[in-house]
Amino acid sequence: MSGSTKTMTVLTCAALVLTTAYTVALGSSGWLWFAWIVLGVATIGLAASDSAPPSAPRRRPPPGPSRP
Numbered sequence: 001m002s003g004s005t006k007t008m009t010v011l012t013c014a015a016l017v018l019t020t021a022y023t024v025a026l027g028s029s030g031w032l033w034f035a036w037i038v039l040g041v042a043t044i045g046l047a048a049s050d051s052a053p054p055s056a057p058r059r060r061p062p063p064g065p066s067r068p
Contacts, residue, residue, distance in 0.1 A: 001047065001050060001051070002050050004046075005043075005046055005047050005050045008042075008043050008046055009043055009047070011039075012036075012039050012040055012043045015036055015039055016036060016040075019032050019033060019036045
């Protein structure tokens with residue numbers, strides 16, 4: 001996992017804690033939870049793309065006889 005993925009994961013967890021604290025103290029906010037879900041999905045997408053193996057460059061076919 002790269003540094004940016006770890007940072008976004010920590011921020012997503014912190015946002016979950018803050019969203020939960022806000023909900024407990026002041027009541028539920030649908031938009032706040034929706035924003036946290038969007039952030040969570042973006043974090044999952046970043047982690048998935050970061051952990052994917054890099055694609056190898058395509059090999060050129062071996063040179064063969066030229067066609068007339």
